[in-house]
Amino acid sequence: MWVAATLFLILWTPMSGERAVRISLGPSQTAPRRASEVRYYRIQFGPTSDLFRVEAFASLLSRAYGIVGQVGVQTRMRGYRVLSRPLPSRSAAERRAEVLSSFGIPSEVVRVGSAYRVRFGTFRTLSEAEERIRQVRRYGFTAVVDPLTERVYTLVVRHVPERVAGEVVRRVRTDGFEVRLLPEL
Secondary structure, eight states, X not given: XXXXXXXXXXXXXXXXXXXXXXXXXXTTOOOOEEGGGOOEEEEEEEEESOHHHHHHHHHHHHHHHOOOOEEEEEEEEEEEEEEOOOBSXXXXXXXXXXXXXXXXXXXXXXXXXXXXXXXXXXXXSHHHHHHHHHHHHHTTOOOEEEEEEEEEEEEEEEEEEXXXXXXXXXXXXXXXXXXXXXXXX
């Protein structure tokens, strides 16, 4: 019984750091809530490959709300291209592309760095790219898979009080940003 009474008091007694929270949102402001009643959210913008858009969103949050987020960077697979080995000249690459096109394999000459290569297609999946490699090798030529990646950025702001989070989302959506609001646990 003492254990149950102690747990009840612990749950009922406000923590020493608890205080009323007042967030200024303008004329529609209501009475402050106790910190224990405030729900917190995570605001997420992205992923996007446009770093300037992430910076603009971060700047808006900082200026308008004094909120600072954390930018995450990831590498995302966009697809796979199939290329020949580097060839010594453009004319050698054009001859190879012409031969393979005559066998029904779409081919085009591209410059990759300082070398010329024949591109045999760009594919969404690795299995599609590997199938094209088998087709090219059937005619005695070599080909490799070149993964196409891109950097994507996400701005995450954590532990934002419910009222501020709602206001931020409304405001930034009117400014053309698409954001997600996720509850913090």
